[in-house]
Amino acid sequence: MASKVALKTKGKASGKKASPEEKSMAQNLKEWSTWAVKKAKVITHYGFIPLVIIIGMNSEPKPHLSQLLSPV
Structure with missing residues (x-):
């Protein structure tokens, strides 16, 4: 015999x-x-990272790009 599959509805009835x-x-x-x-x-x-670089370059004192990107 073939088995029957019961369909269940999701969510609230x-x-x-x-x-x-x-x-x-x-x-x-x-x-x-x-x-x-x-x-x-x-x-x-x-x-995010370009925004941080732009904000950092517009701050005082004005750092060089290499100073912003260096980890030190």
Whole structure:
């Protein structure tokens, strides 16, 4: 005999269902926020060190680039 697979639903089972407009708005908001967070992570990752160098070069006394990059 073939075995039967039972499908389980995830999440809470509530009596109210969201209208298609509300569901699509919620889905769009979720997709947009996910996209924005991913972009912010990339910008932060690649922009942090150049930002520190720029701030360091605009401070007083004005160091040379080699002084900013040296570990001492």
